[in-house]
Amino acid sequence: MYLTSTYTMTASLRRTIGLLQSGLTRGQTEVTTGRHADLGLALGSRASESYTLVAARATIQTTLASNSMLTTRLDSTQVALSALLSDAQDIRSTLVGAQTNGGDPGAIVTQAREALTTFVAKLNSSNAEGFLFGGVNTDQEPLRNYFADPPQANKVALDAAFVAQFGFSQSDPAVSTITATQMQNFIDGSFSSLFSAASWKTDWSRASDTPIRSQVSLSASVDASVTANEPALQKLAAAYTMLSDLGTGNLAKDSYGALLKSAMVTIDSGIRALTKTQARLGVIQSTVKSASETMTIQSSTLESQLNGLESVDPAEASTRVHGLMTQIETAYALTARISQLSLIKYL
Template sequence: MKVNFVSTDAIRNALRYSLTKMQTELIAGQKEVQTGRVADLGLSIGVRTGKAVTLSRDIVRMETIVGTNSLVASRLTATQNALGQISEGSSTFLSALAAAVSGDADQATTRQAAVSMLQSLTGIVNSSFNGEHVFAGVNTDVVPLADYFDASAPGPKDAIDAAFLAEFGFAADDPAADAITADQMTAFLDGALRDEFFGSGWETNWSSASDQGITTRIALNETAETSVSANVEGIRKLTMAAAMVANLFSGDLNDQALIAIADKAVRMVGEALGDIAQTQARVGFTEQRISNATERVEMQIDIFKTFLNELEGVDPYEASTRVNALISQIETSYALTARIQQLSLTRLL
């Protein structure tokens, strides 16, 4: 009869190997408990790993779109508030102009109303949100509207003065300006002065904004223009009305010429209010599109996460039970290893 001997060293090494394996399984199990996902995706789902990776990538992409939509919605809210302030200021300015046309307001009062309107308009149009100018189009890093009252460099006021001088041969504050008729003034307003706001003079002297607005992807297959440019008709008309009254009402023009200016300004402000209302409606429509797109994307994210969880998700209760069992086995293995290490022939003898 043959007897096989097993040394305590062999037993100890076998326990060490088993302990190492259980420690590796414990690390994987703890990771699964914390993340709710299998520790080794490729080992667990095999050839379906590519599908899981694609789903994860699409989820990250859609979550990025949702985050972007939140920022864009906030910017559009700021835009709506700014347009509302412009509309309110325009209504006040319109009342002052109506009084000037009827002869119920003096020249200085009407001019001050125009100055206030122009200053307010410039401040609102040049406002920024999150470090970007709201009305600059894609040129978000530049101030969109030049300051009419900035005398540090040639600007809009100098351009208007030059246009007046070229039209009549003298400045608006020259005593000769008293001879300008209402028809002559109307021709100037509809001709040379209008070109300063609706021709090349606008980009040269007034606006640094781009006509092109910011285009944002609001869903995987949908984009929207999510900004308003200072170059829209309503802002141009309002700027022209305020600037021409602020400029020409400081001169030596006669009452008929001043009434012609005020009458032209009344019509332009009225048109501007309609244009601004249309712009507000367009912004509101875009806000609604973004809200709807965000809801759809969030629903897609939920569906994709459900599919992904079916592929790589784990049962948290089963994973916790497995971790607890491994911890108990490891503790038992440590105890056995300690007992085995204490065995020796000397103690036996």
């Protein structure tokens, strides 16, 4: 004859309640999330497939978020380049008129100074990620301010070159004695060397030649920035500096004409190069957009595959939770009744 104590029965029911409560917790999680609470238990050997899909989706979502920030950066860069192109075209229009009627030297100097000031400001623009035109050097302003006080290296270098060539400064009345040939020789020689790649990096620019490289898809990356060391930008700076700081207002007619002609040639070259730079940037923008669209489709496909693996039937999960709650309530009731059994009541 086997005897079962009330303690043994109560302990058994408590273990059962514990198991039921664990099942209830999983069931409630599945009702809330719509997914299996324990993938290993539910999927078995296919759980690794789920983990692989989750990792792939996370990589795509991270890249999409990066592309979103990159798109903002590229858009801001394109806006800045468009503004620079507009200023250059305005200066060119002024020069076209000046070649016909001579123009107003004072007005040309003022316009060129304003264009150069805007030029530096645009190339020193930044966003939350750093300076747009610094290349990989995103933590410092790419260009030195030509009109800064005290003078920066670019202004100092030009002043020294002018004095070395003519024996007096740009503000000296003797500027009026400079011949057209002398001015042309200076522009083609010492002045031009100030805007060579080497001098530009020494006197004007702190930017890196290396653009930011960004991964835009699972298999592709692009150069995702334009640096202040672009030849197009050097040419525009040279044209603006030529017009604003070579004694333009005091030059004799012939030397003034030579300066205007050189400025026109330089700014035309800068405009052509800048247009190509914008086109190149446009291709990058298109590449990023296309990559993001493709990855969005891939992300949706992965999401569908994950749903097929991990999703539970909401109705079945709710029914299961309801059944578990009923069983737990019944088990508690039985535990309470068994705990009240005692031989003392029958003695």
